[in-house]
Amino acid sequence: MASLNIETVWKKYDNFIALRDVNLDIKDGEFVVLVGPSGCGKSTLLSIIAGLEETSYGSLTLGDREVTDLSSKDRNIAMVFQSYALYPTMTVRQNITFGMENRKVPKDEQAKAVAEVAKLLQIEPLLDRKPSQLSGGQRQRVAMGRALVRDPQLFLFDEPLSNLDAKLRVEMRTEMKKLHKRLGQTIVYVTHDQVEAMTLSDRIVVMNGGVIQQFADPDTIYQKPANTFVAGFMGSPSMNFLPVTISGTDNDVTATFKGDGGEVVFPLGSTHPELAGFIGKTVTLGARPEHFVPAEVSGDGMVRVSATVDVVEPTGPDTMVVFTLAGKSLVAVLPAKFRPDEEEAVELALNIKEAVFFDVDSGDLIPDV
C-alpha cells in the first residue's frame, strides 16, 4: 500500500494534448475514481499511472519512490482491464501465477498465494478451467484475483464492471467495496458510470478535455460542483441550468429568469449570501431535478412556480417530468404517485436553498462566503 502523488503531468500525442497539468494527491488506502465523458483523458491518465504510457512532462511518486521513468513491471502495481485481458490459452491458475513466474517466485509460495486469493474470491472450483469456460462474473473475479495475488502498492481498475449485465454489476460493485474495506488497498478506478463513481469512491476526480475539473468527495461533487461541467455530468437526469438576473440588496436578493414565455421570480432572501457581489449581474442558477417538489408539499424556503408538463416518464420509484417554465425546458424528479397529464399546467416548488449559482462567463461555481 502506498500514496500516489501526480505532479504537473502533461501528455501529448503528436499534435493532440491529452492531459493538461494534472495534479493529484492520492492518500494511502484511498479509493479514488476517475470519471468523465469518453476522450476526457481518464484512461490515458490510468495508462500513465500504470507505466503503459510515458508522461510528456511531470512526475509520479508512489509511496516514497519516484516511478516516472520506471517500467510497468517495476512499479509494483496491478491492473484490472475492462476486457479482463485474461490469457485465453492459460488456465485460471496459470493466469494468476503468470506474473509470479515472471518474477521467479518459488513454486510453493505461488501455490500458497493462489490458494489464498482463490479462497478470498471464491474461485477455487474454477482454477483448472480456461477463461472461455467462465461466465462474465467469474472472469471478472479471476481478473481481480490476478491483480490481488501480486499484493501491489496500488490497484488500477479500467472500467472493470462495464462488461457485466446490470444485476451482476451492482453485485460486483458492492463486493468490490467490501473488499476494499477489508484489504484497505489504494485504488485508482476509471469509469464513465457516475453511479459507480458516487457509490465506490472516497474521492472523485471529474475530468474533461484532459483537465481535472474537480477532485473532491462524492457529496461535495454532487452538492457543490466546481463548475457547470461537473454539475451537468454528475447526476442523472442532469442538473437544470437557468440564466437569472440578480437584483435587490445584500440581505434580500431576488433572481429573475426572463424566458420566451414570461418571467419567473425567485425570491432568495438571505439564503445565498455568496450572491452579494453579483447584484445587477446575470448568473447561472443550477437546480437538481429532485429539488423540485409538488407545490402542495412545499414548505419553508420553497419557491412556487407554474409549469406546463411536456413528457411524463414513470421510472418505478419516481416520476420524471419534463416541463416548460417560461419557455425553458426543465426536468424534475417527483414522487411516483404524482402523475400529471401531458400539456397539463401544474404547480411545482423549488427548494431554493439547495440551488447553486455559477459565474455565467467562466461557468465556475460562485463559492460560499
Place this chain on the structure above:
Amino acid sequence: MSVAENIPDLDRKRPIGAKKLAGRIALYTTLIILALFVLMPLAVIVLNSLRVNEDILRESFIGWPTRITFENWGVAWSEACINAACTGVRPYFWASILMVVPATLISTAIGLINGFALTKWKMPFAGVVFVCITIGVFLPPQVVLLPWAITLSALGLSQSLAGLALVHIIQGTCFTTLFCRNYLINLPDDLIKAARIDGAGFFRTFWKIVVPLSPPIIIVTIIWQFTFIWNEFLYAVTFASSDFRPITAALMSLNADDTGVSEYGFGSAAVLIAAIPPLVIYFLGGRYFVRGLTQGAVK
C-alpha cells in the same frame, strides 16, 4: 405458461418454383463442366502414370490404360535418369525436403516475430518498416535474380542448398510478415498490456501469449510457404548444381535413358510424386487455411 403438446412438422421447406428450379439446373451444370475442365489434366496425368509407355505412344496421350501398371512409379522414384545420373527423383525429392522444411519454418517464425513487433510492441517507424517489407511481396522474382546471384557468391553459398534456402527465407519473410501482421493486429492490446504489467518482456510475451494464440495463422503461413517454395522453379533452376538440385529443377531433365524417347509414363509418375508433399500439407491443414485467410474479414 403451458407448453404445446403436439409438435407440428418443423422440417417445412419453402417450395421451389419452376423458374428457380431451371436456374438451379443451369447453375450446377455450369459448375460441373468447369470442375471437369479443371480436373481433366490431373486425370490425364494420373491415368498416364498407370499406363505402359508403348500404349501412350501407340494410342494417344489421352486414353484409358489397357492394363494398369505401377512400374512407372518405381522407375520414376529410383531408376529414371536425370542429367545422366540414373537415380530417379528420389535424391532430388529429399534435397527439396531438406531445403523447403527449414526455409518454411524459419520464414514463418520470422514472420510471426515481425508481425508481433509491428503491431503490438511500440516499435519506432513500424508503419514505414511494414511498407518496406511488403514491397518485397510485389517485386517480380526476375528483378532480384541477379542481385541474389551476386549476394550468394559473395557469401560463398552459390549453388548450394543453404543458399537457395536463404533466398526463400528472405523472400518469404515478406509474405509471412504480411500474413502474421494482419492476423496479430486483431489480438487485443489489453492482453499485451496485462503481460507487461505481469513483468513479461518481448520474447516471453511472444512465447507465452502470442504463439499459443497463433496456430491458425502459423498453419496458413506454413501451407503457403511450403507450397510456394516447393513448387518454385526460377530460383531452383538458376541456383541448382550437380551437387544440389531441387525436384522442380530435376523434373525438367528427366529421361529414361539417353535414347531421347519421350517417356510419358514415368514422367507423369514423377510429376505426381513431386506434387505429393504440398498436397499432404494442404490436406492436413486445409481446414485452417480457409479459416485463416478469411480471419478478420468478418468481425
